[in-house]
Amino acid sequence: MTKVKPNAAPPGVDFGRLPGYIGYQVRQTQSAIFRDIARSIGGLGVTPGEFSLLTMLEANPGLNSVTLARLYRLDKATLSLSLKRLAGRGLIRTERSAEDRRYYALRLTTAGRKTLARVTRHIEEQERAMDAVLGPGEREQILDALRRIAGVFDR
Amino acid sequence: MTKVKPNAAPPGVDFGRLPGYIGYQVRQTQSAIFRDIARSIGGLGVTPGEFSLLTMLEANPGLNSVTLARLYRLDKATLSLSLKRLAGRGLIRTERSAEDRRYYALRLTTAGRKTLARVTRHIEEQERAMDAVLGPGEREQILDALRRIAGVFDR
DNA sequence: TATTGTTATACTCTATAACTATA
DNA sequence: TATAGTTATAGAGTATAACAATA
Numbered sequence: 001m002t003k004v005k006p007n008a009a010p011p012g013v014d015f016g017r018l019p020g021y022i023g024y025q026v027r028q029t030q031s032a033i034f035r036d037i038a039r040s041i042g043g044l045g046v047t048p049g050e051f052s053l054l055t056m057l058e059a060n061p062g063l064n065s066v067t068l069a070r071l072y073r074l075d076k077a078t079l080s081l082s083l084k085r086l087a088g089r090g091l092i093r094t095e096r097s098a099e100d101r102r103y104y105a106l107r108l109t110t111a112g113r114k115t116l117a118r119v120t121r122h123i124e125e126q127e128r129a130m131d132a133v134l135g136p137g138e139r140e141q142i143l144d145a146l147r148r149i150a151g152v153f154d155r
Numbered sequence: 156m157t158k159v160k161p162n163a164a165p166p167g168v169d170f171g172r173l174p175g176y177i178g179y180q181v182r183q184t185q186s187a188i189f190r191d192i193a194r195s196i197g198g199l200g201v202t203p204g205e206f207s208l209l210t211m212l213e214a215n216p217g218l219n220s221v222t223l224a225r226l227y228r229l230d231k232a233t234l235s236l237s238l239k240r241l242a243g244r245g246l247i248r249t250e251r252s253a254e255d256r257r258y259y260a261l262r263l264t265t266a267g268r269k270t271l272a273r274v275t276r277h278i279e280e281q282e283r284a285m286d287a288v289l290g291p292g293e294r295e296q297i298l299d300a301l302r303r304i305a306g307v308f309d310r
Numbered sequence: 311t312a313t314t315g316t317t318a319t320a321c322t323c324t325a326t327a328a329c330t331a332t333a
Numbered sequence: 334t335a336t337a338g339t340t341a342t343a344g345a346g347t348a349t350a351a352c353a354a355t356a
Contacts, residue, residue: 014214032308059169133303148288
């Protein structure tokens with residue numbers, strides 16, 4: 001009964017220097033957050049990445065895909081596939097620009113706004129759950145530090 | 156000349172509430188860090204995930220794959236593929252346990268230790284680059300906060 | 311020529327299911 | 334029956350290259 005089984009809970013497993021690396025910890029935290037979101041909004045048929053895209057389109061109606069791709073740091077081809085999925089589900093609408101017919105102005109549909117509102121509720125619930133383990137002012141401090149760190153590598 | 160081009164640098168693009176979400180900022184920061192690592196250690200043929208696996212195997216020689224999968228929160232089938240790649244490149248060695256022949260004890264090879272040392276140098280350079288934008292004591296504070304946040308969702 | 315956007319293709323990472331071998 | 338591990342398969346998510354339409 002006291003026999004140590006190789007598959008038991010980590011009795012004395014050593015993570016080496018990993019716990020001291022910000023890169024490692026950011027990755028682990030991101031995974032945990034992502035799994036939780038997937039569980040909570042999975043039924044709404046919108047991924048975390050799509051949530052961000054919808055949020056940016058709501059705030060910037062008429063944006064085109066190249067601008068969105070640059071902001072979101074995705075290749076335009078990658079984004080094209082995401083937009084096709086969102087349009088296919090009726091969440092966004094693409095409208096050819098009259099002045100420059102190469103552009104498509106992107107906009108949320110009514111259904112898109114409704115879905116975004118529901119997803120946003122879940123996301124903000126999750127954010128409030130995080131606040132339960134943060135001290136006063138700590139949220140802003142962490143956000144600021146994370147932005148500074150990202151800024152080091154954002155060429 | 157003052158004409159606003161849709162593909163110009165974001166003049167007044169609104170990110171909505173995204174910048175206030177920890178989930179969003181952790182994701183952006185993780186992406187930036189990941190892209191930088193890929194660029195810096197890509198030539199060594201080791202991904203960030205493989206770096207973590209090698210580090211844990213160096214600190215815990217003889218670990219088996221089920222334990223490693225649980226610690227790293229991957230399905231055993233997923234990990235099996237990673238281990239096959241690492242073994243195929245001669246970085247790890249798998250040795251059948253004598254007492255319980257279902258287990259394979261995992262260990263770094265000499266080449267694995269050498270590669271890990273080189274990758275670790277790059278990783279620690281990157282961590283030092285982050286320190287340049289962090290105040291005194293801020294690294295430990297962020298690591299602690301990130302661990303607390305992950306703990307909220309780690310069932 | 312340059313830009314917006316799409317499609318084809320491929321690669322990585324991940325999970326689920328079905329399997330073998332061992333206990 | 335239960336556990337360790339592998340393989341087959343599939344689905345995200347991503348990038349590169351080639352292309353069409355427009356400027």
